[in-house]
Amino acid sequence: MAGEQTREEVAARLEAIFSSALEGEELEQALISIPKRLEKFAGKWLALIHWSEVKYGKPEDDFGLTPVGQLRSEKELEAIRGTSNEFLAKEAKIAAFSRRNYQSGHNYPTNQQKENSWQKERGRCVYCRKRRFQVETSFWWRIFPNLEVVTACDACAEDDGLVEEEPSESQRSSRSISQEVRDEVWNRDKGKCTECGSNENLEFDHIIPHAKGGANTYRNIQLLCQDCNRRKSDNIG
Numbered sequence: 422m423a424g425e426q427t428r429e430e431v432a433a434r435l436e437a438i439f440s441s442a443l444e445g446e447e448l449e450q451a452l453i454s455i456p457k458r459l460e461k462f463a464g465k466w467l468a469l470i471h472w473s474e475v476k477y478g479k480p481e482d483d484f485g486l487t488p489v490g491q492l493r494s495e496k497e498l499e500a501i502r503g504t505s506n507e508f509l510a511k512e513a514k515i516a517a518f519s520r521r522n523y524q525s526g527h528n529y530p531t532n533q534q535k536e537n538s539w540q541k542e543r544g545r546c547v548y549c550r551k552r553r554f555q556v557e558t559s560f561w562w563r564i565f566p567n568l569e570v571v572t573a574c575d576a577c578a579e580d581d582g583l584v585e586e587e588p589s590e591s592q593r594s595s596r597s598i599s600q601e602v603r604d605e606v607w608n609r610d611k612g613k614c615t616e617c618g619s620n621e622n623l624e625f626d627h628i629i630p631h632a633k634g635g636a637n638t639y640r641n642i643q644l645l646c647q648d649c650n651r652r653k654s655d656n657i658g
């Protein structure tokens with residue numbers, strides 16, 4: 422019951438939540454606000470704690486993430502108390518697995534690829550994982566430095582250029598790579614084969630083959646020497 426929590430317990434819990442998520446001036450302001458919050462939420466302290474955990478993350482576990490941005494009723498809170506870490510983890514995972522982010526030139530990740538990525542990052546965005554704020558994650562192909570499926574929030578995926586615009590019909594049907602992309606790739610790969618480091622007989626290679634829908638974009642092109650490129654073609658068949 423909500424009434425069984427003492428004012429001190431609730432205040433201490435809020436302090437722990439704020440301290441794990443905020444710092445500096447922001448933290449100070451949040452700590453100062455605790456007495457006011459306790460008054461405003463009089464009789465609904467469990468809801469206040471839950472709201473804070475949703476907004477700032479739980480202080481001691483890895484799954485302070487939840488797609489639920491609203492207060493629960495006291496009854497619902499009772500129901501999830503005690504198992505709430507597991508509950509929130511489950512909610513976040515189901516939400517991540519149901520989001521579908523298609524990227525041009527890629528197959529949709531298999532469930533096993535998603536599962537591996539989820540386990541590796543423990544459900545957190547691979548980029549901003551240090552933050553305890555709520556983020557909604559989903560799965561993206563990251564090409565550089567290695568082709569892999571990563572767990573990331575939309576904002577970070579966009580920041581790292583994982584969100585690609587759909588290629589136009591002419592780009593899709595053309596094998597030609599623009600001079601701009603060639604220059605960028607050349608600089609990124611430092612004028613060397615990305616497999617063996619050779620700087621002779623270099624070619625621009627589609628990481629996802631053009632025939633399989635790979636785009637003529639910076640992220641899908643790499644430098645390979647002729648030998649490595651042949652070897653790759655032989656393997657793909």
Ligand SMILES: [Zn+2]
Binds near residue numbers: 546548549574576578
């Ligand atoms: Zn992120």
Ligand SMILES: [Zn+2]
Binds near residue numbers: 617619645646
């Ligand atoms: Zn090579």
